[in-house]
Amino acid sequence: MPDSAALNHAARIVAQASREQPADAVLRDYLVDPTRTRMAPGEKRAVVRTVFTYFRWLKWLEPRDSLQKQFSQALALQQRFDENPLSIKAEALAVRAVPAWLRDEMEMSADFLRQLQRDPVVWLRARPHTAEKLAAALGDCVSAALTQLPALNPQLFTTASAALGYTGTKDLFRTPEFGAGAFEIQDLASQFVGHACAPQPGETWWDACAGAGGKTLHLADLMQNRGLVWASDRSARRLTALKQRTARAKVFNYRTALWDGSAHLPTKTKFDGILVDAPCSGVGTWQRNPHARWTTLPGDVSELAAIQLQLLNHVAPALKPGGRLIYSVCTLTRSETTAVAEAFAAAHPELEPHPLFGVHPAATHAQLTFLPHEINANGMFVAGWKKQT
């Protein structure tokens, strides 16, 4: 049980968290506040764990109790669940672990619901061919190929050979390896998106919703830094963060551009490949970010689905003949995944479904859904098309 100081920090963070100020962002700002630099790393970890455990078990708690009392109940529930996941009935999880509206948007198995209640794995992506060396330097790393989960397709994990699960307690951002650009913190599902793109050295790619560049960096690595990646986003702040990350990683074969998602594209360039890693409701991240379960609304899903379709429609003309378009969202709602893919395909006879070979050499599917309990990581939907030559 965390000490009372940690519980008081957690209470202040929970009180500040809202739809406008998500708990993970409040936590980040709170813990880097210079007045708290004297907090020991162990205490910071206890605060983070308390906040996330509270939101994970929120619907089991009595809101009239003090936050401190609710924290101890949530932590006790977590302990009980960790010791015996079957101690919490799937029926209870279906009603309390997620909002009711999700039932209209996806099938929820007991395994999926149980996964949402576990602590998530911290996934790293090592630079090409350095995973073993990085694992030895950092310690406490497990190769993705060795993670024991029943539903795994072993081939997937051979593909993601740079993925390492980190089980230690170091502040990874302060390690010399991080400073030297030896790895990125990137969820395994996001790494599968890079592999689904399968960019080749010398090609020209457009990462249209690049954000802070997690996938731009991966594309550049897969291209062995040969060729060019255009990275656009509507947020200048995120593109600034992208430039800091590329500098640290010593990745130079990229170009940034602001793009608001409109039909007015940032360049006349035609691309060998375009990735639309679109803004989405993020249901696939609800294990890592349980506060979002209670702030995401059904209206967000329909609004974001419309934006995703529009982004795809706007980028499609920028494909070269034979060029590939990859659409990814870290969500699992029908409206944002298969429904968008179907509507887009219906409007674009010039595109054909493109099997996602990069994820699996024998892949015959042009659409893949990665479920959190199958890969021990975020949920993700990926679809691919190819422009006819």
Ligand SMILES: C[S@@+](CC[C@H](N)C(=O)[O-])C[C@H]1O[C@@H](n2cnc3c(N)ncnc32)[C@H](O)[C@@H]1O
């Ligand atoms: C899922 S995030 C991208 C994450 C990023 N690809 C990565 O791997 O780190 C979606 C991004 O889309 C951007 N975005 C949202 N709406 C947009 C729009 N209408 N046009 C362009 N970008 C948009 C957001 O700023 C956000 O950075």
